[in-house]
Amino acid sequence: MGIRRAAKGVGDFLMETVGEAVAEAILTLLACVLLGGLVLIAYVSWSASPRFTIAGAGLISCFLAHGAWQTFRTSAKRPRLGLAALTAALFTATAMTALFLLLYAPGCGCL
Numbered sequence: 648m649g650i651r652r653a654a655k656g657v658g659d660f661l662m663e664t665v666g667e668a669v670a671e672a673i674l675t676l677l678a679c680v681l682l683g684g685l686v687l688i689a690y691v692s693w694s695a696s697p698r699f700t701i702a703g704a705g706l707i708s709c710f711l712a713h714g715a716w717q718t719f720r721t722s723a724k725r726p727r728l729g730l731a732a733l734t735a736a737l738f739t740a741t742a743m744t745a746l747f748l749l750l751y752a753p754g755c756g757c758l
Contacts, residue, residue, distance in 0.1 A: 678755060
């Protein structure tokens with residue numbers, strides 16, 4: 648009975664280890680694809696019109712700054728509506744994407 652339990656424990660451990668390795672490889676691949684897509688968007692945008700690229704980056708920065716202000720301000724007694732909710736959600740999504748890339752993009756070979 649002890650040998651079966653030990654064999655089952657070793658099998659479970661191996662399955663968990665392989666599952667974690669596969670999941671990490673998939674997340675690293677996803678980070679590489681996302682990073683490549685962002686670089687491609689920047690390249691195509693810059694080659695089409697550098698002025699519009701700078702203007703668009705400035706506009707996105709304003710939206711992200713407003714979203715950060717809405718997210719981190721202390722007097723959030725009333726619910727966010729309209730533009731405030733949109734910019735807060737955009738800031739949160741951008742922050743989560745940046746954190747994801749910070750954790751998984753260094754593992755890809757494209758850097």
